[in-house]
Structures are given as C-alpha cells and as structure tokens.
Amino acid sequence: MNYGKVTEALVEELRGLLGPKNVICDAERMEAYSHDETSAEEYGHMPDVVVTPTSTDQVTAVVRLANRERIPVTPRGAGSGLSGGAIPSLGGISVSLEKMNKGKGLFYAGYPMSLETCFLGGNIAENAGGGKAVKYGVTSRYVLGLELVTPTGEVVWLGGKLSKDVTGYDLTHLIVGSEGTLGIVTTAIIRLIGLPKAKSDLLVLFRTPAEAIACVPEIIARGTIPVSMEFMDKLSVETSCGYLNESLPYEGCGAMLLIEMDGQDAATVDADAERVGDLCMEKGAIEVYMADNRTTQERVWSVRRNIAEAFKVRCPVQSLEDIVVPTASIPDIIPELDRIAAKYGIAIPCYGHAGDGNLHATLVKDPDMALEVWKKAEPEALEELYAAVTKLGGKISGEHGIGLKRKKYMAEFMSPVEMGLIKAIKMAWDPKGIMNPGKLFDLD
Amino acid sequence: MEILVAIKQVPDTDKVRMDPVTGTMVREGVDTIVNPLDLYAIELAIRLKEQHGGKVTAFTMGPPAADKALKEAIAMGCDAGVLVTDRAFSGSDTWATSYALSRAVAKMGRYDLILAGERATDGDTGQVGPCLAAWLDIPVLTYVGSLESADGGSIVARRLVEEGYQRVRAKMPCLLTVVKEVANPRLPTLRGKKFARQTALAVYGAGDLDADPACLGLKGSPTKVSKIFYPKVTRGGAMVKALDEAGTENAVDELVAFLEARDLIARDVIAREEIAGEGAQR
Numbered sequence: 001m002n003y004g005k006v007t008e009a010l011v012e013e014l015r016g017l018l019g020p021k022n023v024i025c026d027a028e029r030m031e032a033y034s035h036d037e038t039s040a041e042e043y044g045h046m047p048d049v050v051v052t053p054t055s056t057d058q059v060t061a062v063v064r065l066a067n068r069e070r071i072p073v074t075p076r077g078a079g080s081g082l083s084g085g086a087i088p089s090l091g092g093i094s095v096s097l098e099k100m101n102k103g104k105g106l107f108y109a110g111y112p113m114s115l116e117t118c119f120l121g122g123n124i125a126e127n128a129g130g131g132k133a134v135k136y137g138v139t140s141r142y143v144l145g146l147e148l149v150t151p152t153g154e155v156v157w158l159g160g161k162l163s164k165d166v167t168g169y170d171l172t173h174l175i176v177g178s179e180g181t182l183g184i185v186t187t188a189i190i191r192l193i194g195l196p197k198a199k200s201d202l203l204v205l206f207r208t209p210a211e212a213i214a215c216v217p218e219i220i221a222r223g224t225i226p227v228s229m230e231f232m233d234k235l236s237v238e239t240s241c242g243y244l245n246e247s248l249p250y251e252g253c254g255a256m257l258l259i260e261m262d263g264q265d266a267a268t269v270d271a272d273a274e275r276v277g278d279l280c281m282e283k284g285a286i287e288v289y290m291a292d293n294r295t296t297q298e299r300v301w302s303v304r305r306n307i308a309e310a311f312k313v314r315c316p317v318q319s320l321e322d323i324v325v326p327t328a329s330i331p332d333i334i335p336e337l338d339r340i341a342a343k344y345g346i347a348i349p350c351y352g353h354a355g356d357g358n359l360h361a362t363l364v365k366d367p368d369m370a371l372e373v374w375k376k377a378e379p380e381a382l383e384e385l386y387a388a389v390t391k392l393g394g395k396i397s398g399e400h401g402i403g404l405k406r407k408k409y410m411a412e413f414m415s416p417v418e419m420g421l422i423k424a425i426k427m428a429w430d431p432k433g434i435m436n437p438g439k440l441f442d443l444d
Numbered sequence: 445m446e447i448l449v450a451i452k453q454v455p456d457t458d459k460v461r462m463d464p465v466t467g468t469m470v471r472e473g474v475d476t477i478v479n480p481l482d483l484y485a486i487e488l489a490i491r492l493k494e495q496h497g498g499k500v501t502a503f504t505m506g507p508p509a510a511d512k513a514l515k516e517a518i519a520m521g522c523d524a525g526v527l528v529t530d531r532a533f534s535g536s537d538t539w540a541t542s543y544a545l546s547r548a549v550a551k552m553g554r555y556d557l558i559l560a561g562e563r564a565t566d567g568d569t570g571q572v573g574p575c576l577a578a579w580l581d582i583p584v585l586t587y588v589g590s591l592e593s594a595d596g597g598s599i600v601a602r603r604l605v606e607e608g609y610q611r612v613r614a615k616m617p618c619l620l621t622v623v624k625e626v627a628n629p630r631l632p633t634l635r636g637k638k639f640a641r642q643t644a645l646a647v648y649g650a651g652d653l654d655a656d657p658a659c660l661g662l663k664g665s666p667t668k669v670s671k672i673f674y675p676k677v678t679r680g681g682a683m684v685k686a687l688d689e690a691g692t693e694n695a696v697d698e699l700v701a702f703l704e705a706r707d708l709i710a711r712d713v714i715a716r717e718e719i720a721g722e723g724a725q726r
Binding site: 031291 | 475519628630633638
C-alpha cells in the first residue's frame with residue numbers, strides 16, 4: 001500500500017489545527033513515541049510527527065487530514081503495550097492520547113499487572129486482561145459504550161449506558177480488542193463496581209506444575225470463584241525471590257499457585273479461602289500459606305509481580321509470550337516448555353494467569369549464550385512453542401495482543417476464512433488503510 | 445526450651461494519626477496487625493523450638509481484639525497465647541505496660557527465654573522489652589542479630605551495635621530483643637490458622653495478677669504527654685527527573701552541576717571516574 005508523506009506543509013497544517021504545542025517533531029522528543037514495552041531495538045520505529053490532541057474534535061481533525069493525504073495514523077495510550085501495537089511502524093502520525101486520559105470512578109475490575117502505568121483507552125483497544133480476570137472477566141465485560149473517531153474522520157457513538165443492547169451488530173465489542181486498527185476511542189462508558197471490602201490470599205506449594213494446574217479446574221468446579229489464580233513455576237519463584245531478597249520456603253516445591261479470594265465481609269472470605277486451601281491439600285499440595293493482611297499480601301504478590309523484572313535483570317534478551325490454552329490443557333503445555341527449553345539451551349520460566357489458561361512463558365537467553373546463537377534459536381523455539389499451543393487448541397495471545405510482534409504467526413492460529421472476514425471488516429471501516437497499519441495483519 | 449514471645453498489635457498503616465487533644469494514637473477504623481518487628485522474634489522462637497523442642501507462648505497486653513495478634517502468632521507456629529486485658533490497664537505507658545506484663549509472666553510459670561521485637565512500629569520507644577527484663581530481674585540483650593548457641597543454661601548472641609557486632613554470653617532465663625536480620629519470618633499456614641482457631645487463649649485480667657493496682661493503667665504511668673505536634677519539614681529537596689532513558693544524560697548533567705555548585709564534588713573527579721568506567725558495563 002502506498003502512503004503519502006508527512007511534509008513540512010502538513011506539519012504546519014497540524015499546528016494550525018491543534019496549536020503548536022500539541023505537535024511534536026523534534027527527534028529527541030519523538031523518540032519516546034517510537035517504542036512501547038517490547039524491545040525498541042527489534043520493533044521500534046520513529047513517527048514522522050507526534051500529535052497530542054486534547055479533544056475529540058482535534059482527534060477528528062487529525063484523522064480527516066490523514067485520510068485525505070493517506071498518511072498512517074498510530075493511536076497511542078501510555079505506551080505500556082507488550083505487542084508493539086502503539087509503534088508507528090510505517091512512520092506517519094503518532095496520535096498520543098496522553099492529554100485525554102481522564103476518568104473518575106469506583107473500582108475498575110480489569111486490573112492489568114501494569115496498573116500503575118497503563119491508560120484505559122489502551123486497555124480497551126487491546127481488550128486487556130490481568131490478574132483479576134478469573135472472577136471479574138476482561139476489559140470488554142466492562143465497556144458499555146464508546147465514542148469512536150472512525151478512520152475516515154467521522155465521530156460515532158457505539159453502545160451506551162445500557163446493560164442490555166441487541167440493537168444491531170455489537171460494534172462496541174468489535175472495537176474492544178481491535179488494537180487501534182478501526183479507529184480511535186475518545187470516550188468510553190465503563191461499568192464500575194463497588195470495591196470488595198475484604199480479601200485473602202493463599203500461596204500454595206506443589207511438588208510439580210502438573211499437580212498445581214490440576215487444582216485449577218477443581219477449584220472453579222466447586223463454585224467458589226477466586227479473583228485470581230496465578231501460576232508460578234519454580235524457576236520464576238526462585239528468580240523473583242533472588243531479585244527481591246525474599247526467602248519463601250520453596251524446598252521440594254516445583255510450582256506455586258497464588259490464589260486470591262475477595263468479598264464483602266472478612267468472615268465469608270476467610271471461610272472461602274479455607275475451603276480452597278483444604279481442596280488444594282486434598283489434591284496433594286505440600287503446604288498452604290495464608291496472607292490475610294496488607295503486609296503479608298504485599299509480600300506474596302510482589303513475588304508474582306516482579307518475575308518479569310527479575311528476568312530482565314538476569315538477561316534482558318528475551319521474548320515475553322502470552323499463550324492461552326484451554327484451562328484443562330495447561331498440564332500438557334508445561335512438559336512442552338521444558339522440552340523446548342532443553343533442546344535450545346534457553347530458560348523458559350512459566351508464570352501467569354492459570355485461572356484463564358493464559359501463561360506468560362518467557363524465552364530467556366542464557367547470559368552466556370552468544371547473541372547469534374540466540375537469534376537463530378529464538379524463532380525456531382517460538383515455532384515449536386506455537387505448534388504445541390495449536391495442537392492443544394490454544395491461541396497465540398490471551399491479553400497482550402498481536403500488534404507488530406506476533407502478526408507473522410496469525411495464519412497458524414486463524415483459518416483463511418476467518419482472516420478473510422477480518423480483512424473485509426478492516427476495508428469497510430478503513431478503505432484507505434491508514435489506521436494503525438501493519439498491525440494484526442498486512443493488507444496487500 | 446520454654447520460650448515466651450512478647451508481641452504487640454499495631455495499626456496496619458504507614459500513616460499513624462495522633463489525636464492532638466488526648467495525645468494518644470487514633471486506632472479506630474484502622475486494621476491491625478502484629479507489630480512487623482515482633483514477627484522476627486516469633487520466627488526465632490519457632491526455630492529454637494524446632495531445634496531444641498519445648499513450647500512457645502506468645503503474650504500481649506491490649507484490648508480484647510488483640511486476640512487477633514495472638515492467633516496470628518499461633519498460626520505461624522506458636523503453641524499458646526496469653527492475652528492480658530482489662531480496662532484497668534488502659535492508658536498504660538511503657539513503665540506500666542512492662543510492669544503488668546512482668547506480673548503476667550510471673551503467673552505463667554517457668555521459662556528459659558523471653559523474646560521481643562526491638563521496638564513497636566507505632567510507639568517506637570523500644571523500652572518495653574528491656575523494662576520487662578528489669579522488672580523480672582533477668583539479663584537483657586538488646587538488638588540481637590543472631591544466636592550462636594542456646595543450651596547448657598546460657599545463650600551466646602551477636603548484638604548489632606553501632607561499631608559492628610558484639611558477642612555476648614548470658615545466663616538463662618534472659619530476655620532478648622531482636623533485629624530484622626535474626627530470621628526472616630514465615631507466613632502463617634492454613635494448618636496453623638485452623639490450629640489457632642481451635643486454641644483457646646488464656647486471658648488475664650487485673651484481678652488475676654499479683655500486681656499493685658496503683659502501678660497499672662493511666663494512673664500508674666509516669667509519662668505525661670504535654671503536647672503533640674507534627675514537625676515542620678524545613679529542608680526543601682530538589683528532584684532531578686529523567687522521563688525516560690533518553691533523558692538520563694541531561695538528568696546526570698543537572699545533578700553534577702547541582703553537586704558542583706555546592707562544592708560537594710570536583711569536576712576532575714568525575715572526569716577520572718568516566719575514564720576508569722569506560723569499557724565497563726553500564
């Protein structure tokens with residue numbers, strides 16, 4: 001697809017539309033907009049110009065201009081994405097919505113692990129999940145309506161303050177998770193719920209990952225739905241504990257589950273937690289630790305939250321994966337990870353949202369391995385990993401999205417018919433192909 | 445080995461609020477936890493029991509709700525709990541508290557060792573442990589960082605002192621206050637929590653103790669709070685910020701300029717360090 005160029009005249013036009021301080025074109029300041037949380041070296045790309053609109057009208061004006069001149073538009077929230085969705089991979093205009101990130105509310109149950117940094121708009125575009133999805137579901141469940149600037153520069157309201165709505169196609173939820181390829185969300189109506197008043201965490205030690213995972217469907221089947229069920233294999237726990245200088249007693253333990261229960265009163269939550277703990281012991285857990293106050297809860301959760309950071313310290317060269325398999329198939333994926341890790345001489349710590357079958361298996365280069373060896377091993381190991389995931393009926397991404405990073409693997413996980421439908425939708429919404437081009441798939 | 449652990453229940457918060465009129469701590473509406481520094485004492489006690497056998501009893505003075513702290517200590521691995529509670533104890537300062545606790549210990553019977561945290565995170569005095577030893581007329585070792593041995597009627601401990609460590613032997617029974625490095629506390633277990641729920645606590649009121657009523661509670665407390673205020677911070681700080689990696693160079697320059705302007709570093713020192721650091725991993 002041939003795109004127009006960002007010329008000096010066009011930048012001048014943008015300045016006229018948004019005011020000079022909302023248009024950035026010096027390289028040093030634009031650098032921050034050239035990458036997200038994926039490796040900048042591998043995926044980063046500079047935009048030609050960055051705009052920071054302050055209103056829906058300004059966003060509309062920018063998109064109209066881009067559509068007229070056929071210039072790529074890359075919407076951007078906080079830049080905390082993990083799939084390269086906000087990277088202007090074809091240059092053009094980077095539309096940063098940083099000045100429109102406003103909200104007020106109660107408890108938003110979509111709780112990504114990056115809660116301190118991310119923006120709600122980004123969560124909607126990516127349909128983000130997170131640690132509380134077992135009980136509360138992912139972002140889409142909370143999006144009731146949204147205002148969208150379409151790729152042709154029109155403003156449309158989808159959905160509304162309605163709990164039920166079958167008036168026509170559910171375009172609201174077509175947009176949620178569309179990775180910014182169908183327009184820019186400028187306002188959203190989000191369902192908020194009251195904060196739970198009590199919570200209790202269990203840290204459960206198992207001899208093997210298989211034993212840990214086997215407990216997950218059992219717990220759900222017994223009817224007490226935990227807020228989260230996080231899985232951590234031994235390598236993940238050891239590395240995170242080493243990084244935090246924490247000493248959890250994981251001798252003889254091959255994997256852990258971190259289970260959180262919440263509710264409106266402490267007595268019920270405690271009773272629920274005990275029942276889940278009992279079940280785990282019945283299923284062969286070595287030990288169940290309980291954390292029912294802020295201090296101990298912070299202690300156990302910081303181990304989980306710092307796994308990624310701990311491995312970055314060990315070796316920054318890695319590939320953070322986001323595979324999702326049917327919950328019942330998790331025990332079958334673990335030996336595959338071990339096999340692939342051994343075959344290529346890399347580490348594949350595995351942790352993630354066991355309650356959703358969504359695991360952040362991470363390929364980490366051995367610090368002593370030569371970079372050339374890694375560069376050859378990584379794609380081969382990924383191919384094998386994805387093949388194993390497909391065989392189990394799984395998919396490539398549970399919550400981080402396809403973006404730039406995973407689009408070349410889309411064909412493995414999607415039938416030609418489905419891919420055809422997706423491309424047809426894209427063409428109907430965005431005939432000139434300007435909105436976040438190069439993400440999810442390539443239009444040819 | 446018979447071990448007693450003195451613990452305290454404190455507000456689970458980073459921001460302790462004080463009532464400016466009464467000069468006491470506002471405890472309403474704040475969740476309570478076992479004083480974090482007492483957890484190290486509990487952990488050490490449990491480890492000693494695991495090595496030498498015996499029994500660990502946690503004890504505390506506080507309102508009836510302080511049973512929660514004792515239950516948590518039991519959930520971690522203590523065997524029993526004693527709650528010293530009575531309206532007559534309310535308003536106690538460190539002197540009256542340690543006196544009442546000493547009378548409770550006298551009632552508990554034989555013991556080899558009393559352990560306590562170095563101080564509580566709310567009152568922050570660090571006095572109750574040593575005072576308790578004084579009332580009981582037993583040796584006290586404060587700021588214990590590790591134990592070398594604990595048998596044959598005496599213990600050898602390493603105390604953390606300003607210049608380093610001090611190795612001390614003391615006859616048992618004695619009292620130790622411990623610092624963080626003594627042992628990393630374990631988390632309570634599900635089994636422990638169930639055991640704690642089934643375990644009845646011993647409850648001592650003022651009438652149960654062989655104590656002088658004049659020495660209890662507010663009227664037995666020589667400490668008088670005459671005024672309470674928040675200190676004003678008079679020092680202003682300067683923040684050097686780098687928004688991202690690209691901004692670090694500028695931030696470093698800014699910081700260097702700041703330090704140079706105050707003659708805290710010399711320009712040539714920086715230059716030398718840079719040369720020495722070249723080739724090293726950044």
